[in-house]
Amino acid sequence: xxxxxxxxxxxxxxxxxxxxxxxxxxxxxxxxxxxxxxxxxxxxxxxxxxxxxxxxxxxxxxxxxxxxxxxxxxxxxxxxxxxxxxxxxxxxxxxxxxxxx
Amino acid sequence: xxxxxxxxxxxxxxxxxxxxxxxxxxxxxxxxxxxxxxxxxxxxxxxxxxxxxxxxxxxxxxxxxxxxxxxxxxxxxxxxxxxxxxxxxxxxxxxxxxxxxxxxxxxxxxxxxxxxxxxxxxxxxxxxxxxxxxxxxxxxxxxxxxxxxxxxxxxxxxxxxxxxxxxxxxxxxxxxxxxxxxxxxxxxxxxxxxxxxxxxxxxxxxxxxxxxxxxxxxxxxxxxxxxxxxxxxxxxxxxxxxxxxxxxxxxxxxxxxxxxxxxxxxxxxxxxxxxxxxxxxxxxxxxxxxxxxxxxxxxxxxxxxxxxxxxxxxxxxxxxxxxxxxxxxxxxxxxxxxxxxxxxxxxxxxxxxxxxxxxxxxxxxxxxxxxxxxxxxxxxxxxxxxxxxxxxxxxxxxxxxxxxxxxxxxxxxxxxxxxxxxxxxxxxxxxxxxxxxxxxxxxxxxxxxxxxxxxxxxxxxxxxxxxxxxxxxxxxxxxxxxxxxxxxxxxxx
Numbered sequence: 001x002x003x004x005x006x007x008x009x010x011x012x013x014x015x016x017x018x019x020x021x022x023x024x025x026x027x028x029x030x031x032x033x034x035x036x037x038x039x040x041x042x043x044x045x046x047x048x049x050x051x052x053x054x055x056x057x058x059x060x061x062x063x064x065x066x067x068x069x070x071x072x073x074x075x076x077x078x079x080x081x082x083x084x085x086x087x088x089x090x091x092x093x094x095x096x097x098x099x100x101x
Numbered sequence: 102x103x104x105x106x107x108x109x110x111x112x113x114x115x116x117x118x119x120x121x122x123x124x125x126x127x128x129x130x131x132x133x134x135x136x137x138x139x140x141x142x143x144x145x146x147x148x149x150x151x152x153x154x155x156x157x158x159x160x161x162x163x164x165x166x167x168x169x170x171x172x173x174x175x176x177x178x179x180x181x182x183x184x185x186x187x188x189x190x191x192x193x194x195x196x197x198x199x200x201x202x203x204x205x206x207x208x209x210x211x212x213x214x215x216x217x218x219x220x221x222x223x224x225x226x227x228x229x230x231x232x233x234x235x236x237x238x239x240x241x242x243x244x245x246x247x248x249x250x251x252x253x254x255x256x257x258x259x260x261x262x263x264x265x266x267x268x269x270x271x272x273x274x275x276x277x278x279x280x281x282x283x284x285x286x287x288x289x290x291x292x293x294x295x296x297x298x299x300x301x302x303x304x305x306x307x308x309x310x311x312x313x314x315x316x317x318x319x320x321x322x323x324x325x326x327x328x329x330x331x332x333x334x335x336x337x338x339x340x341x342x343x344x345x346x347x348x349x350x351x352x353x354x355x356x357x358x359x360x361x362x363x364x365x366x367x368x369x370x371x372x373x374x375x376x377x378x379x380x381x382x383x384x385x386x387x388x389x390x391x392x393x394x395x396x397x398x399x400x401x402x403x404x405x406x407x408x409x410x411x412x413x414x415x416x417x418x419x420x421x422x423x424x425x426x427x428x429x430x431x432x433x434x435x436x437x438x439x440x441x442x443x444x445x446x447x448x449x450x451x452x453x454x455x456x457x458x459x460x461x462x463x464x465x466x467x468x469x470x471x472x473x474x475x476x477x478x479x480x481x482x483x484x485x486x487x488x489x490x491x492x493x494x495x496x497x498x499x500x501x502x503x504x505x506x507x508x509x510x511x512x513x514x515x516x517x518x519x520x521x522x523x524x525x526x527x528x529x530x531x532x533x534x535x536x537x538x539x540x541x542x543x544x545x546x547x548x549x550x551x552x553x554x555x556x557x558x559x560x561x562x563x564x565x566x567x568x569x570x571x572x573x574x575x576x577x578x579x580x581x582x583x584x585x586x587x588x589x590x591x592x593x594x
Binding site for chain 2: 009012016019020023029032033035036039040042043046047049050053054056058059061062065066069072073076077079080081083084087088093096098099
């Protein structure tokens with residue numbers, strides 16, 4: 001069976017859904033950050049698949065920017081998490097309740 | 102096919118504001134590390150940031166006169182487009198950032214976190230916003246949005262020893278990164294539809310799709326959800342009250358006005374050019390979201406006792422009104438958005454600046470009760486409270502009135518009577534909680550340990566400056582309406 005662009009789109013949609021469900025149901029902030037990475041990787045799969053289908057590089061360039069942004073976001077996110085952990089000794093979203101959600 | 106990559110004088114010219122901001126930002130980091138830290142006078146950094154703003158406003162004014170004489174300037178292979186709309190928003194960002202800088206110095210010093218990085222982040226965020234308003238390409242817009250958002254995450258968590266600030270930054274980052282992810286997904290689908298990242302090409306490709314096309318709908322839904330998060334529209338508003346309460350107050354002021362203005366700029370650009378042909382699909386969506394946003398924002402604000410949370414819910418409600426202008430999508434509506442955002446910068450910034458000046462026992466005071474009895478001790482301050490609250494409520498002759506007026510006018514012209522009626526009714530609800538704030542400081546008796554005002558020159562300049570402009574736009578609106586009108590002509594091509 002030949003793998004077409006629509007297969008990639010189905011894969012990326014599933015990955016997006018897994019990420020969204022992770023954000024909505026999990027309570028560990030590290031897992032939340034991982035779910036965000038999943039969403040951004042779904043974006044990358046989309047971009048690279050479309051880029052290959054259309055025989056041009058714009059999408060691949062876009063995906064490199066998305067990877068860079070994901071790295072920056074993880075760096076800032078972990079930095080903030082460390083600051084939070086120093087003050088509160090927890091990484092669970094349920095115990096971070098000084099401000100009402 | 103890729104064109105040969107060259108960097109021309111025009112490219113440099115269109116990028117000048119962003120380049121200046123990044124250079125000055127790096128400059129502040131370096132001078133802070135090697136010079137200012139040794140001298141121990143951290144306000145030098147604020148002065149450097151203000152010099153940067155001065156240089157940027159010169160570049161932006163240069164853009165303005167170029168656009169007036171020769172039309173829009175396109176640079177970097179069409180991925181940046183300087184038009185009246187972008188210039189207008191750039192002026193707004195310069196004003197917001199300058200106010201943020203002069204307000205921050207005293208507050209951050211009092212909180213013991215007065216560092217050079219803070220001012221560098223103000224400038225980096227502004228560089229992102231500047232490109233968000235002028236970008237004309239999906240990649241550029243996404244990277245600009247993230248530049249802004251990443252700077253804001255750090256600024257919100259800048260009070261490292263405060264649990265509230267840490268918590269606010271964490272929530273902002275999780276929800277902000279989540280919304281950026283969804284937005285990026287929508288942009289990737291748009292790229293798939295168009296095979297190009299240029300907004301014009303995307304617009305043409307979307308127009309060529311059949312009606313009810315699933316890919317267009319998917320892109321529309323994911324990008325809208327991402328943007329609704331950024332402007333804090335209901336049901337994606339949960340982060341706003343927490344972030345506004347936990348962040349250092351000058352940062353709250355900056356985030357609440359500048360990030361909202363930049364996100365609206367991006368939203369208007371994307372909806373009018375990329376989704377222009379799918380207006381039948383997004384107008385009901387935006388109308389419904391705007392209605393829910395005004396309802397929840399206004400009703401939740403009524404019950405708040407913390408001033409920052411009250412203003413957070415009020416800013417959610419304001420986002421609803423601005424969305425209505427996009428629903429109308431005609432000249433009056435767009436002009437309404439422009440003048441609304443301009444007025445919003447001054448009145449909302451002023452309102453947060455009032456809170457930043459308020460302290461009790463050396464701690465930041467943010468409760469409604471902290472205002473009690475201030476009329477007897479600081480009459481000038483309470484007059485400013487009245488000006489900003491009346492303007493936020495949209496009562497003439499204050500600046501906030503004209504935005505609402507033109508947006509309602511736009512709705513009526515397009516025949517959205519139900520939306521206009523609801524929007525007008527909620528103005529009455531909003532008046533109730535804004536008057537509660539005025540009542541707290543004008544009529545209530547103070548307690549035995551009243552809150553004190555902690556001000557320096559910067560705080561005074563920020564307060565009086567935004568107060569004067571709030572009144573000025575209200576009393577002499579013509580010049581500002583012309584400026585707003587000029588900016589919308591660019592979007593409604």
